[in-house]
Amino acid sequence: MPLKTNGIGISVEDTRICVVMVGLPARGKSYIAQKAQRYLKWLSIPAATFNVGNYRRCDAPHPSADFFDTNNVEGERKRRAAAEAAVADMLKWFKKGGVVGILDATNSTKERRQWVMDVVGKHGIDVIFVESKCDEEELIMANIRDVKTTSPDYAGQDPEEAAQDFRNRIRNYEKVYKTINADGDEDQLTYLKIMNVGRQVIINRIQDYLQSRIVYYLMNLHIRPRSVWLSRHGESMLNLEGRIGGDSELSHRGEEYARKLPDLVLESVGSDRPLTVWTSTLQRTIMTARHLPLHYNQLQWKALDELDAGLCDGMTYQEISDLYPEDFKARDEDKYNYRYRGGESYRDVVIRLEPIIMELERSEDILIISHQAVIRCIYAYFMQKSQEDSPWVPVPLHTLLKLTPRAYGTEVQTYKANIKAVSTWRGKGSTAKHEDPAPEGGV
Amino acid sequence: MDTLLTAEIAANAPRYRRKSSTFIDGIHDISDDQNMAPAQLYSTMSGRLFHSGRIAIVMVGLPARGKTHICVSMARYLSWLGVKTRIFHLGDYRRATVGKGGEVPQDYFYPNASPASMVLRQKILKKCRDDIYAWLNHENGQVAIYDAVNPTASGRRSLAKEFGKHDVQTLFLESYVDDEEILKENARNVKIHSPDFEGMEPDAAAEKYLKRIVEKIPVFETMEEEELNYVKMINAGQAFFYNNVSFNYLSHRIVFYLTNLHIKSRVTYFVRAGAAAEEDSYKSDGPLSEEGQYYAQKMCHAVLKHRENERKQVIDQGGPDLPLRPLTVWTSTRVRTVQTSEPFKELGYKVRQRSQMAQINPGVCEKLSERAIRNLYPEEAEKHELDPYHHRYPRAESYHDLAVRLEPIILELEREQNDLLIIAHESVLRVLYAYLMHCSTMDIPKLKFRRDEIIEIIPAAYQNEAKRLHIPGLDPKKVPRSPEEIRVVTNPPSGELSPIPGLSSPVEQQPPNLVEEPEEEETARPPEKIDNNTKDTLKDRLADED
Numbered sequence: 001m002p003l004k005t006n007g008i009g010i011s012v013e014d015t016r017i018c019v020v021m022v023g024l025p026a027r028g029k030s031y032i033a034q035k036a037q038r039y040l041k042w043l044s045i046p047a048a049t050f051n052v053g054n055y056r057r058c059d060a061p062h063p064s065a066d067f068f069d070t071n072n073v074e075g076e077r078k079r080r081a082a083a084e085a086a087v088a089d090m091l092k093w094f095k096k097g098g099v100v101g102i103l104d105a106t107n108s109t110k111e112r113r114q115w116v117m118d119v120v121g122k123h124g125i126d127v128i129f130v131e132s133k134c135d136e137e138e139l140i141m142a143n144i145r146d147v148k149t150t151s152p153d154y155a156g157q158d159p160e161e162a163a164q165d166f167r168n169r170i171r172n173y174e175k176v177y178k179t180i181n182a183d184g185d186e187d188q189l190t191y192l193k194i195m196n197v198g199r200q201v202i203i204n205r206i207q208d209y210l211q212s213r214i215v216y217y218l219m220n221l222h223i224r225p226r227s228v229w230l231s232r233h234g235e236s237m238l239n240l241e242g243r244i245g246g247d248s249e250l251s252h253r254g255e256e257y258a259r260k261l262p263d264l265v266l267e268s269v270g271s272d273r274p275l276t277v278w279t280s281t282l283q284r285t286i287m288t289a290r291h292l293p294l295h296y297n298q299l300q301w302k303a304l305d306e307l308d309a310g311l312c313d314g315m316t317y318q319e320i321s322d323l324y325p326e327d328f329k330a331r332d333e334d335k336y337n338y339r340y341r342g343g344e345s346y347r348d349v350v351i352r353l354e355p356i357i358m359e360l361e362r363s364e365d366i367l368i369i370s371h372q373a374v375i376r377c378i379y380a381y382f383m384q385k386s387q388e389d390s391p392w393v394p395v396p397l398h399t400l401l402k403l404t405p406r407a408y409g410t411e412v413q414t415y416k417a418n419i420k421a422v423s424t425w426r427g428k429g430s431t432a433k434h435e436d437p438a439p440e441g442g443v
Numbered sequence: 444m445d446t447l448l449t450a451e452i453a454a455n456a457p458r459y460r461r462k463s464s465t466f467i468d469g470i471h472d473i474s475d476d477q478n479m480a481p482a483q484l485y486s487t488m489s490g491r492l493f494h495s496g497r498i499a500i501v502m503v504g505l506p507a508r509g510k511t512h513i514c515v516s517m518a519r520y521l522s523w524l525g526v527k528t529r530i531f532h533l534g535d536y537r538r539a540t541v542g543k544g545g546e547v548p549q550d551y552f553y554p555n556a557s558p559a560s561m562v563l564r565q566k567i568l569k570k571c572r573d574d575i576y577a578w579l580n581h582e583n584g585q586v587a588i589y590d591a592v593n594p595t596a597s598g599r600r601s602l603a604k605e606f607g608k609h610d611v612q613t614l615f616l617e618s619y620v621d622d623e624e625i626l627k628e629n630a631r632n633v634k635i636h637s638p639d640f641e642g643m644e645p646d647a648a649a650e651k652y653l654k655r656i657v658e659k660i661p662v663f664e665t666m667e668e669e670e671l672n673y674v675k676m677i678n679a680g681q682a683f684f685y686n687n688v689s690f691n692y693l694s695h696r697i698v699f700y701l702t703n704l705h706i707k708s709r710v711t712y713f714v715r716a717g718a719a720a721e722e723d724s725y726k727s728d729g730p731l732s733e734e735g736q737y738y739a740q741k742m743c744h745a746v747l748k749h750r751e752n753e754r755k756q757v758i759d760q761g762g763p764d765l766p767l768r769p770l771t772v773w774t775s776t777r778v779r780t781v782q783t784s785e786p787f788k789e790l791g792y793k794v795r796q797r798s799q800m801a802q803i804n805p806g807v808c809e810k811l812s813e814r815a816i817r818n819l820y821p822e823e824a825e826k827h828e829l830d831p832y833h834h835r836y837p838r839a840e841s842y843h844d845l846a847v848r849l850e851p852i853i854l855e856l857e858r859e860q861n862d863l864l865i866i867a868h869e870s871v872l873r874v875l876y877a878y879l880m881h882c883s884t885m886d887i888p889k890l891k892f893r894r895d896e897i898i899e900i901i902p903a904a905y906q907n908e909a910k911r912l913h914i915p916g917l918d919p920k921k922v923p924r925s926p927e928e929i930r931v932v933t934n935p936p937s938g939e940l941s942p943i944p945g946l947s948s949p950v951e952q953q954p955p956n957l958v959e960e961p962e963e964e965e966t967a968r969p970p971e972k973i974d975n976n977t978k979d980t981l982k983d984r985l986a987d988e989d
Contacts, residue, residue, distance in 0.1 A: 198687055199686075199687055200684070200685065200686055200687065201683070201684075201685035201687065201698075202682065202683065202684050202685070203682060203683040203684075203685070203698070203702060204681070204682040204683075205681055205682065206680075206702050208858065209703065209854070209855050209858040209859075212699060212702040212703050212854075212858065215699070215702065216695065216698075216699035216702075219695045219698070219699070220695055247837065247838060281835070302835075302840065302841075302844040302847065302848075303847065303848070308804070310726050310728075311726045311727070313838075339776070341726060341727065341728060342724075342725055342726030342727060342728045343726070347798070348776075348798045351798055351799060352799070352848055354851065355847070355850060355851075362695075
């Protein structure tokens, strides 16, 4: 594809990308779409998923397998209408500033893919197809089991009948399904084809950095079960004084939490299977991790250090509001984007956490001991918190969180150490040293 | 192991760089330097990253398929990440074995070669492989890149088996090209310096060269071995096929890197931000001073003028009258870098701000003189002296932290198709320069970038080249050095290292009348190319057909 330039050495605006899912039902397309959307949104890249099934359900809420038979004229018409409606909405969304739109549907024929290319391409939007092709019976069965219990298509139906019907539906799709470039005439498309859960992958005609980033992320995803544990450091000396940042040691109660943490972790893990522990480079997290069992591998990451408050480091909120009243107000108005003078914003923290998220996705069981703002950002990734909300999430001290990613969202369990600590949560506009009463952990 | 032979090869390799010099791309250095890993994520007891064990990346592909470019770039990236990587070119071993001016027999690459040729081939292969094992086993190497043609499936199968016996995982990386245009382009690049083709039309020469490859290596089977781990890169990155039997992170990472790699030549310019009113304060993030603004104007002018001159030169020498490649400007989010880019923005150039490119955080050392640091933090200063790259003052970032944070920028840098101007703090320039020119971590904190110069990096397959361009019209007395740095505590300062020779001389030693010189004369100061030996090495590698 030729570079878009205006001829005098200045290039025009950035690309917009439409990610088009391709594949038979029960191949994990929605899981992939959902993960990709979460990752991009977390990186502040406007992303949205348009699920054709949701549009179709308005018209045909509980269709039987026959509906998906290509010989069923009525079904075909309705499905086509649903796809058109989804694409129309996506284009509208792109006009409002969308960057990555994900079209979640089977798109299993060449004709349908060509149609998407034509309609979307006309608006100067790049199209990347992401196909999940899988013949592993076990994985398909697991997906079918999941679908028959969670899909709105089968709400209120007998699970066994639902499963049978769903299998028939898949069979109807199989009749017309064509994998991308099966006939060798789709070589011009940009696509990622993941076969048999990543055993083989084809990447074709990646056009820009953002596309390569999406592809890289999708290649790092794995579907083995695992959990991520998050904890803040124990209460620190500066916490007691209501001062932010710094690099202080733990308070007595903080030290008590560090001693209790191994039991808390053991209780949550349920066995002595070792976790890998990631801390920041600041004393308070390293001290919090030091009583954990020796066979836990420990790594320090600079990227897990607390949000840098710049000039305000080590101050109380009252001092900040006295010295920099405008800054204090500006931060409350847009906490996510506000960058401390000479310091960082939540947005900056998210960017520096990106390699951590990539490592997390490919790793298995990890325990992260870090700081309030950093935990908020990681939490926002797993829980799809918006940028307005994530900087305000209460993450109480002396509490262990266990996050377990599932197909349609993340499960959270909370373990309290029952050791007293000050509250470091701050409500909008407040300059209190220790907010009282603090909200129950929103997590 | 025949250590003598290895040494001989190292010494005969014309690209071998003197250890002390940072101005030549050091990617081909054979060194036992432990300090070549700017962005290592963490260290393990074994010194090996990602818990991946030892890996051989085995190249597959005929000559003129860009294998060297891929090897070199991959080694650059992996070393930068902290993976101990070394390239083993089978061609080096062949040349060392047959001696200078020697030739391998005509049937050397034939499947039905004569017994004598077979013996010679086995001998060369064995030497190379022994070196690989020695390096992996005794020098704690992690990734050995084995650069050879490896044309047959049976040969590759037995290679993987052999490596497996030595507890080394094998990842094959094939560069497969069936696009005639790319082939010709590659052939043109390779044969330029060969006397065999002197006076020939470029296209005819390329064709002759390609034909010769087919004659020499009549059998080549593209990879289809289901049981092997391999990545097939098709037509210089247009497509990738990835057969993953047992690999994970590192190979994903390599593929991610390769999807961003492209061979088109485009240049990168490094310039510093203008001086700020409050140079010493990191936290205040102050705006440009008056001189800083003046500098921004002059620098912008110099960059654009240089580009225009280069283009004119190409046309004057009979080259095609092509429009300039687009120029993109990257700055950090720090106020002074953004302000330095203003003149470009006004002209309509695209300026992108990247928060990862913010300068190194000086922590407690902010505004402190070297003496004050020594007084206040004597123990830290001592530690810093021992390891200026990894040591972190309280609350500060180390250069290592900075490199890790810059990693996404590196990928984007590789992906970028436009010419790129990077306006950043000296600390950031040091780390990015170190990636492109492969510098030791011991040198990185000491690299100097003058305020009155633009550094231009021109990529080439075998090694990158650096050029320094003067920015005319600046008062040298007002060209501040880098007061905002954490003082690099070294004893005694035995002369600052410069990425480029001549750069290190302090400003004060410049001829005092420099600024009085007429404009014309100043602008006439030609861009200086940093001398290296790319031509020789290319000539040397012409017959690299193993």
